[in-house]
Amino acid sequence: MISWIIILALVVLAIFVVKIKYVKHKIFIIVLIFLVLFVYGSLSLINSTHNLKINSTENFLESANIYYSWLGNTFDNVKIITGKIISLNWTSLKKNFSTDKINNTLKYFEK
Numbered sequence: 727m728i729s730w731i732i733i734l735a736l737v738v739l740a741i742f743v744v745k746i747k748y749v750k751h752k753i754f755i756i757v758l759i760f761l762v763l764f765v766y767g768s769l770s771l772i773n774s775t776h777n778l779k780i781n782s783t784e785n786f787l788e789s790a791n792i793y794y795s796w797l798g799n800t801f802d803n804v805k806i807i808t809g810k811i812i813s814l815n816w817t818s819l820k821k822n823f824s825t826d827k828i829n830n831t832l833k834y835f836e837k
Contacts, residue, residue, distance in 0.1 A: 732766060772796055 736759055746752050772778070778789045 729770070736763065768797070769793060 739755065739759060742755075746755070772793050773780075773789065776789075776792055778785065778792070780786050780789055
């Protein structure tokens with residue numbers, strides 16, 4: 727029931743965003759909507775995976791500890807993936823098509 731209320735609130739907020747005139751405000755609200763969806767989705771995933779109940783302070787602190795460790799591991803994984811992508815050899819073994827095309831075009835006009 728709670729998830730439908732949150733989704734309905736986000737839809738109403740999205741309709742409100744469409745009515746806003748300034749682009750900066752639209753971008754801010756869209757980023758805020760995605761941030762709320764990310765936090766809500768990740769919290770529900772963590773709570774359903776670990777069967778956590780947030781009915782006391784100890785359980786809440788345990789849930790927060792698990793969530794922050796999960797979030798930290800996620801950012802560490804993104805950092806590792808980004809580093810591996812950057813270190814890839816992005817040069818082609820074949821000739822660059824666009825460079826050959828430009829050279830052929832220049833030769834055509836030199837004639």
